[in-house]
Amino acid sequence: MGNSSSSSGRHNGDESVDCGQLVPQGVYTGPRDWNQAIVAQLICARKLAPFYRPLEDYEEDWDDERILAARKELPEPEPGTEPTTSSRLDPTPSTKSGSSSKRPATQKDPVRSEAAIYRGAVECPICFLYYPQNINHSRCCDHPICTECFVQIKRSEPTATHLVSEPAACPYCVQEHFGVVYKPPPWRTGIGGDGISSPWSDSPKEHAEPPTHKRRQKSFGADSPEVVTTDQIRPDWEAKLGAVRAAVARRANRRIIMRQVGDRLIPVGVTSGRVQALSPEDVEQESGGSGSRRSRRRQQQPVVPGFEQYVGMPGQDLEELMVMEAMRLSLIEHEEQQKKEAEEKKKKDAEAATAGARTPTVGSSAPVLPEIDTSNPRSSSSSSKRRSFLAGSRSPSPSSIAAGSDKSTWRKRLSNSSPMQTLNTALGGTATTATTFLNTSGPPTPTPEVAGPSTISTTESSPPLEQTVSRPVPTHADSMVSFDSAVSHSEAYDNLPSSPESSLAHEPLLDDDRSVNGDDGTATAKFPAREPFSDEATGTV
Amino acid sequence: MAGLPKRIIKETERLMADPAPGITATPHDDNLRYFDVTIAGPDGSPFAAGNFRLELFLPEEYPMAPPKVRFLTKIYHPNIDKLGRICLDILKDKWSPALQIRTVLLSIQALLSSPNPDDPLATDVAKHYKEDEKDAQRVSQEWTQLYAK
Numbered sequence: 001m002g003n004s005s006s007s008s009g010r011h012n013g014d015e016s017v018d019c020g021q022l023v024p025q026g027v028y029t030g031p032r033d034w035n036q037a038i039v040a041q042l043i044c045a046r047k048l049a050p051f052y053r054p055l056e057d058y059e060e061d062w063d064d065e066r067i068l069a070a071r072k073e074l075p076e077p078e079p080g081t082e083p084t085t086s087s088r089l090d091p092t093p094s095t096k097s098g099s100s101s102k103r104p105a106t107q108k109d110p111v112r113s114e115a116a117i118y119r120g121a122v123e124c125p126i127c128f129l130y131y132p133q134n135i136n137h138s139r140c141c142d143h144p145i146c147t148e149c150f151v152q153i154k155r156s157e158p159t160a161t162h163l164v165s166e167p168a169a170c171p172y173c174v175q176e177h178f179g180v181v182y183k184p185p186p187w188r189t190g191i192g193g194d195g196i197s198s199p200w201s202d203s204p205k206e207h208a209e210p211p212t213h214k215r216r217q218k219s220f221g222a223d224s225p226e227v228v229t230t231d232q233i234r235p236d237w238e239a240k241l242g243a244v245r246a247a248v249a250r251r252a253n254r255r256i257i258m259r260q261v262g263d264r265l266i267p268v269g270v271t272s273g274r275v276q277a278l279s280p281e282d283v284e285q286e287s288g289g290s291g292s293r294r295s296r297r298r299q300q301q302p303v304v305p306g307f308e309q310y311v312g313m314p315g316q317d318l319e320e321l322m323v324m325e326a327m328r329l330s331l332i333e334h335e336e337q338q339k340k341e342a343e344e345k346k347k348k349d350a351e352a353a354t355a356g357a358r359t360p361t362v363g364s365s366a367p368v369l370p371e372i373d374t375s376n377p378r379s380s381s382s383s384s385k386r387r388s389f390l391a392g393s394r395s396p397s398p399s400s401i402a403a404g405s406d407k408s409t410w411r412k413r414l415s416n417s418s419p420m421q422t423l424n425t426a427l428g429g430t431a432t433t434a435t436t437f438l439n440t441s442g443p444p445t446p447t448p449e450v451a452g453p454s455t456i457s458t459t460e461s462s463p464p465l466e467q468t469v470s471r472p473v474p475t476h477a478d479s480m481v482s483f484d485s486a487v488s489h490s491e492a493y494d495n496l497p498s499s500p501e502s503s504l505a506h507e508p509l510l511d512d513d514r515s516v517n518g519d520d521g522t523a524t525a526k527f528p529a530r531e532p533f534s535d536e537a538t539g540t541v
Numbered sequence: 542m543a544g545l546p547k548r549i550i551k552e553t554e555r556l557m558a559d560p561a562p563g564i565t566a567t568p569h570d571d572n573l574r575y576f577d578v579t580i581a582g583p584d585g586s587p588f589a590a591g592n593f594r595l596e597l598f599l600p601e602e603y604p605m606a607p608p609k610v611r612f613l614t615k616i617y618h619p620n621i622d623k624l625g626r627i628c629l630d631i632l633k634d635k636w637s638p639a640l641q642i643r644t645v646l647l648s649i650q651a652l653l654s655s656p657n658p659d660d661p662l663a664t665d666v667a668k669h670y671k672e673d674e675k676d677a678q679r680v681s682q683e684w685t686q687l688y689a690k
Contacts, residue, residue, distance in 0.1 A: 027546070030602060056547050072547070126604060126638045128548040149638065152605050156634065171639040 016190035017043050018134070019117050020050025026074060027054065027127050027148040034151045034233045044191050046184040048228050049136050049147045054129035055121055064115035072129060117185075122213075124149055126171065133213065136180035139220040139227045141173035144213075150180055153230050155237050158244045160251075165241045168230040177222035179229035183213075256323065266334060267327040545573050549599060552642055564646045566597065574599040578610070580646060582689065583654040587681035588616070591689030595625075595649070597642065607636035608645055617677075617684040619658040619667035627652070628662035 015022060022040040024032065042048040055070040062070070121130035124146040135144045155165045168178045220227045231237060258265040553573065556566050563581035568574075578595040582588030594613040600606050610632060612625035620628040631640060631648055661667030669677040 028605075030605075126548070127546070128551045143639075153638070169637070171637040174635075174637065 017046070017050040017192065018185055018187070018189055019114065020052040020132075022191075023051060024148055024151070025051050025053045025072065027072070027129065027146075028152055030152075032151075034154070035235060038233050038235070039147075039151060042228055042233070043147070046188075046192070047182055047226075048150070048180070049131070049134055049182050049184075051147050052117070052131050054124075054127070054131055054146065054148070055118055056129060058118065058121040058123070058130040060120075067115045067118050070130075132185075134183060134185045136182045136228075137213070137216070138170050138172055139179040139181050139222065139224075140170050140175040141219065142216040143172040145171070145180060150228075150230075151233060153178060154234055155230070158241045160244065160248050163241075163245055163248065165237055177229055177231075179220070179222050179227040179232075181220055181226045182228070254323075256326065264334065264337075265330075267330050270323050546603075548604060549573065556643060561643055561647055563650060564643075566642055566646065574603075576642070578646060580650050580653070582685060583650055586654045587678040588618075588653045588685050588689070591685035593653075593689050595646075597646075599642075604638040604641075607632050607640075608642060610645060610649065615684060615688040617666055617681040618653065619656045619661045619663055619670045620652060622662045626662065628660060 020043070022043055023036070039048065043050045053074070054072045055067065056072055057070050058067070117132040118130070120133045122133055122135050122144050123130050124135065124144060126145060126149040129146065129148075131144075131146045135146055136150055137144055153168050153171065155168050156162075158165045167176050169176050170178045222229055253271075255271045256267050257269040257271060259268045260266075550573075553568055560566075563583070565579045566576045567578075568576050576597040576599075578597050580593045580595060582591035582593060591614075593616060596611050596613055598609045600609060610627055612621055612627065614625075616625075622628075627649060629648060629652055631637070631645065656670060658667040658670040666677065669680070
């Protein structure tokens with residue numbers, strides 16, 4: 001729109017630098033994850049080209065009208081009104097949009113100036129758009145790059161499996177520590193302007209005004225004062241790296257909590273590892289030393305709570321899965337024994353003797369039994385993965401049974417049993433699912449005979465929960481639905497999951513696991529790669 | 542998705558107007574980020590005279606992230622696996638936003654001329670290439686005649 005005549009760049013004279021802006025003009029739509037304050041400051045200091053509104057095309061022989069018509073349309077906040085006021089000010093909150101101080105003296109000039117600055121425009125080799133000749137150049141090989149593209153270039157994000165952050169390389173010559181140098185035009189307007197010179201003030205020279213960029217002979221060092229590096233506008237990269245490293249270290253510290261039941265060890269949960277997590281000092285040491293301690297710490301505060309975004313999702317997933325896998329295996333083993341016991345119990349039941357003492361809670365499961373029967377037709381592949389999740393979640397119930405505990409002690413155990421939490425998040429993570437989940441798995445009713453003792457396989461596990469899932473449920477959403485429907489059957493246990501102490505105990509883990517997404521495909525694929533597992537399993541008891 | 546970035550439009554125009562020899566890339570009408578690609582097997586390689594079909598997709602982050610490219614035609618090559626995935630550094634960590642569709646496809650064509658069994662993706666093929674290059678090349682040639690018409 002407003003491409004016709006009235007200028008855009010000049011209305012907010014107080015926020016422009018040399019006819020360009022302090023904020024991006026919409027070439028890229030992704031997150032603005034650089035430090036905008038620093039960028040704006042560098043632009044005001046004429047160390048970085050301002051964000052000019054680019055031309056989509058450019059020919060040497062175009063007249064002013066043509067040039068102005070070729071300007072890229074502005075991004076979304078452009079209102080449908082004529083840009084006669086400061087309304088086209090950029091959307092960033094940092095900019096004061098209030099002062100619509102126009103420059104009364106230059107009402108006619110803007111058009112000329114806008115067109116004039118584009119004379120001899122340069123195509124940025126990355127976005128293919130044209131910019132005024134005062135464009136940044138790579139410090140190493142002297143290729144042009146617009147500020148819009150420059151702010152996009154950054155170090156590769158560290159991930160849980162790749163704990164380094166290599167400096168960004170020059171996109172043209174691949175030299176490390178990419179940086180640019182900027183040669184401002186001989187005139188100044190807007191912020192820091194001298195009020196005298198302007199691109200159109202000395203009209204005789206107008207045509208030849210932007211002196212063509214002479215190929216530079218030498219390259220600048222990354223640390224030379226003229227250079228702006230990618231690290232300079234993202235000073236938090238070290239903190240990010242530290243956060244990822246700390247997260248990984250913390251996970252490595254995690255231990256499975258085992259409970260002794262008779263002569264067996266039953267896994268009931270996972271420690272958060274946060275207790276032993278690296279202190280900020282450790283992180284500082286690790287991320288290798290420059291920068292003042294105080295500033296580092298300040299940066300870390302906001303970074304750490306949200307560090308999930310820097311942690312590779314697959315890694316996160318993987319770890320939870322592996323923990324659950326171990327528990328599942330252990331459970332299967334335990335279950336087999338339980339089934340044997342149950343079989344024995346059956347025999348003894350016939351004699352109607354002391355069976356109640358040994359497996360006291362079985363009786364309470366009676367109301368659930370009818371549903372459980374439907375679980376037997378199992379689909380093999382589509383839901384098996386999910387099923388293995390579920391198997392893990394049941395950890396508390398068998399152990400509680402074996403110990404012959406009542407509901408309240410079981411609940412206490414629950415507070416240790418973070419896998420429940422893990423599971424919930426793994427399956428989609430909303431509070432509702434969590435509740436549903438616990439509800440379904442809640443009742444301590446593992447009556448093994450119902451699950452069909454003859455078919456003991458890895459995906460085999462005990463009844464109430466299994467039942468809800470083992471129906472053919474190809475999609476995630478479906479399985480959620482089936483959980484929901486299951487809730488109604490077990491309302492009696494509604495209070496279990498929300499019991500205050502359990503949620504408290506889960507707090508740290510929950511933090512960790514919030515980022516688990518539904519993408520378990522990749523994670524399970526890597527499953528067998530787990531080797532340090534045995535170490536952890538023998539961890540705390 | 543917002544409008545197609547000018548870069549993608551211009552790259553496509555330039556590709557169509559001035560195609561690289563032995564390479565075609567045509568965007569789908571309904572998704573201008575998705576290209577049907579053909580690459581001619583380079584002369585002097587076991588893939589000569591073959592016409593290989595690939596698909597190329599420009600993700601939302603392009604050009605800050607590399608295009609996703611995959612062989613659709615079966616090919617016996619140590620750096621290309623059964624699913625057609627390609628082991629090429631510029632498609633991964635060595636991507637640079639200054640590279641383009643054209644340069645990527647030229648690089649893939651070059652990879653056909655010079656397989657690199659030391660950095661394999663298809664380990665069995667790479668093993669074959671290392672142990673008996675002549676015989677491996679014979680298989681590559683066979684596959685080319687069989688699948689890449």
